[in-house]
Amino acid sequence: MQSVLKILAEVETGAVTPAEAVARSFDAIDRLDGPLNAFAHVADRKAALASAAKAGGPLAGIAVGLKDIFDTHDMPTELGTPVYAGRQPKTDAASVAMMRARGAVVAGKTVTTEFAFLNPAATRNPHNLDHTPGGSSSGSAAAVAAGMVPIATGTQTGGSVIRPAAYCGVAGYKPSFRLVPTVGVKTFSWSLDTLGFFAAGVADAAEFVARLTGRPLAAETVDPKALRVGLYRSGVWGEASPDMKAAVRDAARRLAANGATVTEIAEPGALSDAREAHSTIQNFEAAMALAFEWENHRHQMSEVLFKALEQGRSIRPDTYDEARRTARRARHETTELFDKVDILLTPSATGPAPQGLESTGSPIFNKLWTLTGNPCVNVPGLRDKAGMPLGIQLVARFARDRLVLSAGTLLETLLSDT
Amino acid sequence: MQSVLKILAEVETGAVTPAEAVARSFDAIDRLDGPLNAFAHVADRKAALASAAKAGGPLAGIAVGLKDIFDTHDMPTELGTPVYAGRQPKTDAASVAMMRARGAVVAGKTVTTEFAFLNPAATRNPHNLDHTPGGSSSGSAAAVAAGMVPIATGTQTGGSVIRPAAYCGVAGYKPSFRLVPTVGVKTFSWSLDTLGFFAAGVADAAEFVARLTGRPLAAETVDPKALRVGLYRSGVWGEASPDMKAAVRDAARRLAANGATVTEIAEPGALSDAREAHSTIQNFEAAMALAFEWENHRHQMSEVLFKALEQGRSIRPDTYDEARRTARRARHETTELFDKVDILLTPSATGPAPQGLESTGSPIFNKLWTLTGNPCVNVPGLRDKAGMPLGIQLVARFARDRLVLSAGTLLETLLSDT
Known part of the structure; x- marks a missing residue:
């Protein structure tokens, strides 16, 4: 796997240039992604290397894989559904603009399950191709596990960061709610959706998010x-x-x-009760968050999503309020x-x-x-x-x-x- | 002014058809909007009347004015800034899809200040054209006050619903935080942005939101x-x-x-302190929420927005955490x-x-x-x-x-x- 900490050290000592560091990710994707299907879209290599070459900043040399529900102004963002095939946003998600402003380069968009819910995507587990990588941030976990990128983003509404990280044998970090902004990331449930990160080791994820947010998050020695x-x-x-x-x-x-x-x-x-309340909150909010898709595209949805939204629509507001x-x-x-x-x-x-x-x-x-x-x-x-x-x-x-x-x-x- | 309650009663008794009710709004906009500048974009009348004619549902006959930061799949959503001139979303905001699913028709997009912040727009106050209608939901307040639509949406991050409602002499309703989903509405500050509504009377706003959300919100007699x-x-x-x-x-x-x-x-x-904390939270979050616009379009911003974002970028995370x-x-x-x-x-x-x-x-x-x-x-x-x-x-x-x-x-x- 590629280590964020190692790359940052190499760039800082001048052992590699940011563009050289980023080129490794493009090489690795070319070599490894075939059987894994971790990427939904790979960035234009030439443009990415050019941007790495002129980028300064605390994340220079880092190539990022972005779950394909993070909007990107220069790449499609298809949300894992045929409904949005070819969808091209006008802007970057807030977190993506922040990464780029700090010198990181986007290597590509990683495969997500449909609208980041439960219907499986085609990504495979790098440890055994016959196993799932987990979801919904399937491609991000697999891309880091296979050494294609040093860092990748995910979102967790149920268990979509920690679970695929576990299945793929990589570090996963789900920050405190709203530590990293969700603006420009497709909403499923606004009370639950949380941005998260995959990296080779826990300290790698910590260093990336520390530099991204300006917060003192770098891992310290613990006695x-x-x-x-x-x-x-x-x-x-x-x-x-x-x-x-x-x-x-x-x-x-x-x-x-x-x-x-x-x-x-x-x-x-109270915590056992809350585990039960989770799906009430999730499905009630998803039924509203995806109201446009329900009205216009529900017959293009998987059965598992259709049923969850149908159930969410049947939840009464007072049941939802009690769950909150x-x-x-x-x-x-x-x-x-x-x-x-x-x-x-x-x-x-x-x-x-x-x-x-x-x-x-x-x-x-x-x-x-x-x-x-x-x-x-x-x-x-x-x-x-x-x-x-x-x-x-x-x-x-x-x-x-x-x-x-x-x-x-x-x-x-x-x-x-x- | 047009009353939601009156229109619903007329439609329910068959005194008017939904299409006839909606046509009044198009007539009123034609007649009245010239000097007021409340609308950034008026919907296609023929399509709107056709959709009203076939719409059933609890909001049939109601024409809505939408603040131009609410995404609409069939009309531009320009956010009050030249940066997004001609921007055409692929989807409706969640709240808009919900309105339409319940039979309401969108009459048009109302003028917003730039990104719903403080820089004034060209809308005038229907009570005196030399006065501001308030902001940032300037067009929505003026559109209801002038009788062009029975209901219009706004958002409040500082005082953008209650204040323009007061200035324009209409009822304004800012629901409890997150009662109506913000999905598909441009984010300025995710801890503060709250959807709100303008109507002729308080009971009109109550009835609309009751029918929109399925919540028991209709005004009751109070002793x-x-x-x-x-x-x-x-x-x-x-x-x-x-x-x-x-x-x-x-x-x-x-x-x-x-x-x-x-x-x-x-x-x-604690409440005086909180009034001070408001701008720390607002500006810190806005600097992240608009990170893409800052990196790519900051020279097209007004001075008041530029300065607020610049100030937001200088706020340390621990100062923000203390404000929270x-x-x-x-x-x-x-x-x-x-x-x-x-x-x-x-x-x-x-x-x-x-x-x-x-x-x-x-x-x-x-x-x-x-x-x-x-x-x-x-x-x-x-x-x-x-x-x-x-x-x-x-x-x-x-x-x-x-x-x-x-x-x-x-x-x-x-x-x-x-």
């Missing part, structure tokens, strides 16, 4: 002895595979062996959990990437934290017996993004010592 | 004797003109004379105010519409409630000595939209008894 870790099996622990359960216990053991305090945290009732109150209570309750621990440790997914491309897997271990808005990382490093990646999810208090990124970097190191 | 009213001069009372101060006292007196309990409410410190915490405290504090009273009564603006078109007036009496997200109405009916409208603002607890609309309807009746 494990000062870290209070809550082992959070959650109310859906029964959904996790034996391999995943073992992986979570393994991660907890390694943290404890290095001096961290690890305690079991039982799921408060449940979410608010869950946010308070989550904040209180973090009086007792610094970090929650929990599965990133139910297990490794499922075989087949018929499903992108289950977001059951992610959607609660999307609803509460807490920052999460997927920490890669562990594998099942067949060699497929297993991801560990860390969660921190709202706005403690640097802590979750730093603790994620620590755990990543501990997991790599086999 | 003034059961109403606890807080007279909220606020920390910026000194900014109000003598006429406006007298109007607020007049409104309070009429409510008290009809049995309402009226008590003075002093502004809590201030806003959160203000929301708690506001909720507590409503333990003591049902409704706050406060000016809608500093006075009547200022003379000249060089300024859209001050949002100082509005921006606090935009930040807290509470539902507000502008109640028309009073005038200054020169005959220009003076608006009274009512504010209710978050999500108590029906109460503020019902109390607004009551006050409107009391103000009309001269």
Whole structure:
């Protein structure tokens, strides 16, 4: 995989020029994307290298893969649906304009599921082509895992960043809600949609977002002895595979062996309730957000999307309002959990990437934290017996993004010592 | 002015067909818009009448004016800036698709200030062509005031719904934050941008939004004797003109004379602080939301917008985060105010519409409630000595939209008894 930190160091020391660094991504895409289908559209190489050559700024030399629901003024943005085949926006999404202004170059648009929902796309998992890469940010996770780009963007409404990161064995970072603006990214559910990032390691994602936002997010050294870790099996622990359960216990053991305090945290009732409330909020809002598409294009939708929107249209406003109150209570309750621990440790997914491309897997271990808005990382490093990646999810208090990124970097190191 | 309630009744009794009702708006626009400049684009009359003729649904017969930052798939959406001259979206904004699905017809796009910020547009006040109609929803307020359409949409980031409604002597309704989705409406500040509505009377706006959202919002009869009213001069009372101060006292007196309990409410410190925090949040977010326009088109911006974005770019993330915490405290504090009273009564603006078109007036009496997200109405009916409208603002607890609309309807009746 390509490392953001390594590329930035190479550019800063003059070992490579920004254009040379970016050229590697175009070479890798040419060489590797054929069987993977991670890219929906590859940028014009010549224009990208020219722009890298004249770009200065803190992200010079970084080639980005953008999930194909991020608007780009110079490339189509097709949202994973035939409804928008050839759609060419007039502007860049806010986050994309910010990346470019800081010297990053767009390598291309990565494959998304239809409107970033559940209907699988054609992307394959670089660790085994017979397995799903997860979704909805399918192409972004696969593109980073295969070493085609050092960073790629995603969005998470259910589990669309942390889950594909886990399945593809890369770092995933879902920032605190609204840390990075969603302007110019197709809306599915405005209370849930959260921009996220895929990178080789947690510290790579941290450095990219630090430079993008001007926030102090770069991973710091964490003394494990000062870290209070809550082992959070959650109310859906029964959904996790034996391999995943073992992986979570393994991660907890390694943290404890290095001096961290690890305690079991039982799921408060308010958080189980909130997991249920998630789909009410998601589907009610999606039915409104996609009102134009429903009225004009619903017969071009997949069955899974059609049914979710149909269900969303049947939800009464007072049921939605009650779900929002449940979410608010869950946010308070989550904040209180973090009086007792610094970090929650929990599965990133139910297990490794499922075989087949018929499903992108289950977001059951992610959607609660999307609803509460807490920052999460997927920490890669562990594998099942067949060699497929297993991801560990860390969660921190709202706005403690640097802590979750730093603790994620620590755990990543501990997991790599086999 | 055209009344939503009257048109709906006429259509329901068969006194007019939906197409006949809608035709009145096209006739009125033809006759009246010349000197007013309320419309940036008028819909194709023939297509609109054909669509009205076949439309059923709860909003059949209603012609809507849409602020020209609401995307429409069949009309340009130019955002009040030469940067987007001729811009033709592929989709309707979510709220527009919802209106159309319920039988409403779009009469045209109303003039907005540049990107819905402060730089004045060419629209004039129907009560006196030498005065501003207010902004940023300038055309929508003027279009309703002149009787060209029964309903028009706006957005409020500072005071862009309540203030122009007050200046133009029409009802304005700013719903609770996110009651109506902003999807497909140009973002200025995602924490503040709130969709709103202009109509002849408060009950007209209530009925339209009730039918649009399926929520029970239609104005109910309120017994003034059961109403606890807080007279909220606020920390910026000194900014109000003598006429406006007298109007607020007049409104309070009429409510008290009809049995309402009226008590003075002093502004809590947390709310004064929040008024200051508003521009930090607004400008920080606008600098990101308009990042593409800044990078590519900043020399086509007005000075007032350029300076606001420049200032926004200089705000440090921790200053913004502190402003968000201030806003959160203000929301708690506001909720507590409503333990003591049902409704706050406060000016809608500093006075009547200022003379000249060089300024859209001050949002100082509005921006606090935009930040807290509470539902507000502008109640028309009073005038200054020169005959220009003076608006009274009512504010209710978050999500108590029906109460503020019902109390607004009551006050409107009391103000009309001269």
